[in-house]
Amino acid sequence: MESVEVIGFLNTLLEAERAGAKVVAQFMESYPQGSEVMIKLRDVQRDEARNCSILLHLVRQAGGEPSHATGDFLHKALAISDPAERLIFLNRGQSWVARKIPEWIPKIADIEIRNTLKDMETSHISNIKICNDLISLSK
Numbered sequence: 001m002e003s004v005e006v007i008g009f010l011n012t013l014l015e016a017e018r019a020g021a022k023v024v025a026q027f028m029e030s031y032p033q034g035s036e037v038m039i040k041l042r043d044v045q046r047d048e049a050r051n052c053s054i055l056l057h058l059v060r061q062a063g064g065e066p067s068h069a070t071g072d073f074l075h076k077a078l079a080i081s082d083p084a085e086r087l088i089f090l091n092r093g094q095s096w097v098a099r100k101i102p103e104w105i106p107k108i109a110d111i112e113i114r115n116t117l118k119d120m121e122t123s124h125i126s127n128i129k130i131c132n133d134l135i136s137l138s139k
């Protein structure tokens, strides 16, 4: 059983990833099928969706009840119409996740949860790089 704060953090991550998965799925619709941007965003979207199911499991493993909410990042991101600006906003959210995970890891008792979150941090760092490349292409 993890602390209430750790469970709260895992649920915040779950809500953020749920928002991220929906945002990227929506962004993908504005690119032509089979285009480079679309293919790369599809991989990012898959990671976000996978993180949701991983985090659902982690919240339970930590002794908590998974949140069903979606982060308000969703509405903020969808309000942006410029393609490059949207990806920049997406990366701001992804960077928040990549920054918060290492801050919280020392507070987590379960080594499995810590290792899973480390992998999530790594995949965020690589997706941030992919999106940065797409941002350069969109400008």
Ligand SMILES: [Fe+2]
Residues within 6 Å of the ligand: 016, 017, 020, 048, 051, 093, 094, 097, 124
């Ligand atoms: Fe994410």
